[in-house]
Amino acid sequence: MKRLMSGNEAVARGLYEAGVKLASAYPGTPSTEIIENLNQYDSVYSEWAPNEKVAVEVAYGASIAGVRSVAIMKHVGLNVAADPIFNAVYDGVEGGFVIISADDPSMHSSQNEQDNRHYARAAKMPMFEPSDSQECLDMIREAFEVSERFDTPVFFRMTTRICHSKSLVEPGDVLEIEAIPYKKNPAKYISSPGNAMVHRPLLEQRLLALADYSDKSEFNRVEINNTNFGVIASGISVQIAREVFPSDYSFLSLAFTYPLPKKLIHSFAEQVDEIYVLEEVDPFMEEQIKALGIEVRGKDIFPKMFELNPAIVRECLRGEKQELSDLDVDMVARPPSLCPGCPHRGFFYSIRKKKKAVIAGDIGCYTLGGSEPLSAIDSVICMGAGFSAAMGMSKAFELSGEDKVVFGVVGDSTFFHSGITGAIEIIYNKGRVIPVVLDNSTTSMTGQQDNPGTGRTLSGEIAEKISIEAIFRAVGYEKVITVDPQDLTAMEAAIDEAIDSDQTCAMIVRRPCVLLKNVEHDFKLCEVDRDLCTSCRRCLQVGCMAIYYVDDKAYIDPGLCTGCTVCMQVCNFDAIHIVE
Amino acid sequence: MSEAVKSIVLIGVGGQGTILVSNVLTSALVAAGYDVKMSEIHGMAQRGGSVSTQIRYGQKVYSPLIGAGEADLLLAFERMEAVRGAAYLKEDALIIVNDYAIVPPPVASGKASYPDNCIEALSNKFKVISFNAARVAEELGNSRVMNVVLLGAMAEVLQLDSLDWDTALKENVPELFIETNQKAFKRGRELARSEEKAYEA
The missing domain is CATH 3.40.50.920 (Rossmann fold)
Incomplete structure (x- = not known):
């Protein structure tokens, strides 16, 4: 029977039907739900990798060892993963190997709208582009056939409206695919110049064969x-x-x-x-x-x-422009902002008071610390740049003589993704940077996925909870400060301690995301005493949706407040209290 | 089944339960034999941003996307979002709007004020059915069923008699809450019916 499925659900179903044995991914909108859906099938080993490059390497390793495998990421993730992909195309595959990239035209949840079809051409790998959910299922199955028949990784390019649109799908039968017995083949799988020179002309021959397939494919x-x-x-x-x-x-x-x-x-x-x-x-x-x-x-x-x-x-x-009626309403934008109770708020509220601070941020919910009224971030480039761009800034200030204190700010998942190398760079090249990990124990912006620091795998199994403190210490940070951002006094003291320290210093700002379901939160409710409120608007500076003005006094929306008390702590007139 | 493809836009604020409503609608449509496409934007939605779902149904649907000036019906979960969503509407389209405001961050921080003429402005251009579904839900004893009150109102105006709404509701709502949801759905239907009558009179 036909079912209404999103492109992501249909791809997951198709991967299962195609007999895929291993899937590795890093979360990223709009691709995240593919592996989350694939996780329901016991015949597939599915995992979150620390980053997209690792995901591709893991999946390619599985292909070399003889099973069908897939690596899944959003479009910018492919930039991270490009290195192994270009080489895998030269070497070819054993088990079918597919790389899924979800582009985001219009940048609904992304920092650029790069068109990843260029990667197919640049790397010389065959590419599928489905147009609805049924094609997602049918083509992902075909992609593995193409991969094995032409001995090549196959690129599967989706976009937001393919991933997140639902249309009717007729599921198919599940293929019984036997693993290919392993045979050592160094001439094929060692990417050395000698082997690459042999592979290069073969790659051109493969492209000719693929062009012939393209002319005959039922999908064109x-x-x-x-x-x-x-x-x-x-x-x-x-x-x-x-x-x-x-x-x-x-x-x-x-x-x-x-x-x-x-x-x-x-x-x-x-x-x-x-x-x-x-x-x-x-x-x-x-x-x-x-x-x-x-x-x-x-x-x-x-x-x-x-x-x-x-x-x-x-x-x-x-030229048929639809005349839009002007409704004469003064519209207000609804930009995303940190959730009520978000642990990042306490850190950004505290650090914005340091006038000499320059803050290199990163990709995640905490990018919102750059929005008004917190406005606490100076730059956001890409995953991992929080630490390394901070390093460059600090060196520039040293050279120019500007009196600044540079902080690099990344989240826990981003730290494991590509923050660790930046942390090493700071120690190795004697940077005057304070690296900060905002550890909310999840990969939150993409919907609370697990990561190497959460102690759980994609399938929910208990895993080694990798210690961020231990990593900082191991790479040479003499002082590692861990602090709860909800206590503003402690938060500010920690920032001052880091700034004043003569030792190399890293900071971990730790409190779980309020959206996490498997954590016992100490939620409360705050309320404003209208008689004590002086309408100074200081509480509005914390940038919380739950607090706004009603009849010229602060008001806390009980439907939104989690009782984090950050607004209560900034009020100078004791006008906010916890409801007992 | 009519051949013409109908286009519906749902708009609201992250966390208001727009997805559940679109799931109930689409499963009812699919069960009745319609071709259905639905497109949604998540991403930053959880952080209080504007969220919208587009649903198209008919005998054969190609594009899942609805552009400006193309929708037949707008179901708005919030007053100002209704104005934002109105850009999708055809000239003679219908709006069901929850007469309820969620303060956006620029208003919360005192940088802007919430517009006070949303429903009035919409009524000048479109046929509008409005009521406070949040209050209705509270009267029913569960503020979270606000979305299903709105769903009921939409079910009434769509006039799709072949749809089995109750089964679709049961498929998408936890068993524990089904009774309240059924009440909310019924209440929404009644409200839309009386509002429509008021319109005709």
């Missing part, structure tokens, strides 16, 4: 309805094209998009006079089609950035 579909007009589209754009263009246009719907089916495209162009190429973000297909000497309309009329929808495409084509 031609529909000639009209010799005047036609559309070439891939991914979600296939659905948008069907929605917007008249049904009597001709369609070339592409899902195996690297190498492109050149013969198929030539034949389509011979039968259709005017062709539109519809694709999100970069002109990936368009430029390659034009290089074939085929004239098409594409990014000259359609947007080069942000996701597409039918209304946008219609407007580009026909």
